Amino acid sequence: MPQGPFVAPDPSLSWSASAAPGTAPDAARPYVALGEPEGYDERGRGRALGVRVRPRTAAAAVCAVLGLGLIGGAVTGSWLTGDSGEGGAAGTFATAGGLWHNVPVDRLFPPTVEGGGAGPGGADRTWTRVAVAPDSGCANAFDPLLRKALTPVGCARLLRATYTDSTQSYVTTVGLLFTKADAPAMSSLAARFRNEGLARRTDLMPRPYAAKGTVAAAFGDKQRASWTISVLTEAPVVVYAVSGWADGRTVDSPQPAADAMRSGATTAPAQAGLGNEAQGLADRVERGLRRTVGSATDTEKPS
Structure with missing residues (x-):
């Protein structure tokens, strides 16, 4: 149905006044920090520059950081699109x-x-x-x-x-x-x-x-x-x-x-x-x- 400019109705034909329009929420881009760059020792083996980190520990840390970044991005995306899931x-x-x-x-x-x-x-x-x-x-x-x-x-x-x-x-x-x-x-x-x-x-x-x-x-x-x-x-x-x-x-x-x-x-x-x-x-x-x-x-x- 075509929509024209809104005109306030006659009070006698209204159950009550409509609410004033609000504003859409804003959200900031998430900040994702990566781990320290990896260097090499005298035998060509990888190591963190300035810090000794076990390989499994380093891998877990990187996965955790990336996972948090993905989750944060998804949440931010839902706010930007107005999709609030079941709560919405x-x-x-x-x-x-x-x-x-x-x-x-x-x-x-x-x-x-x-x-x-x-x-x-x-x-x-x-x-x-x-x-x-x-x-x-x-x-x-x-x-x-x-x-x-x-x-x-x-x-x-x-x-x-x-x-x-x-x-x-x-x-x-x-x-x-x-x-x-x-x-x-x-x-x-x-x-x-x-x-x-x-x-x-x-x-x-x-x-x-x-x-x-x-x-x-x-x-x-x-x-x-x-x-x-x-x-x-x-x-x-x-x-x-x-x-x-x-x-x-x-x-x-x-x-x-x-x-x-x-x-x-x-x-x-x-x-x-x-x-x-x-x-x-x-x-x-x-x-x-x-x-x-x-x-x-x-x-x-x-x-």
Whole structure:
């Protein structure tokens, strides 16, 4: 999605102000000292100049020095590249979990989302936000079976917004469920969704967010046509989207986005491109989330 200059959002559309950018850490080049040069005695045998050192001891000392130099270089390299290994991953995971209360709504759900090549046949899409739901818990946001499937990771906060396409023919709700889980629990849930095909079950569809006075006013449970659910493993977040027609028509056979986007699919949601609406918007909101996590993580690095 194209990025323009950052403009501070209206306070009424923001959960809080974003943090000021920080500075990247600096590191000095490691200094490696080598041993004394080796000379020769009257018989042509090698010896250290000015000092008598046994050959095995000298070899061990040189290896130790070189080993320390390699280790120091590797550590310095990791600092310069910002790669902090498991500790960095844990920091990123924790940072992502707190985004719901310290990042403006316009960063997570932009007023306009460009979807280059996101439509059927690679057509471009543009989505306009028509409503943002107040941040809330998950009590009434999911059907009972989906709520049960998500129970192992808990619900810290749920953020939702509803968009329409440029023709106002379709409406799509995209959601970010911030969980209470740690990384292993998110990985376990992701594996379960993948192995059991939970994201494709019609009884586990997310619910839409309908807002009065908008094109999505009639977007209810019976209007759900296509959907996608993605359980992230590097952040305590579940990203989902559900789409339907803006005219309020009911859908007898909803279809997961992955199936509706397949070549040759002939269902009504597939022919209308509603799988592309759900998947395309979810993908771009997820990408924006990843960028925001990266920026927040860089800001929190010590200077």
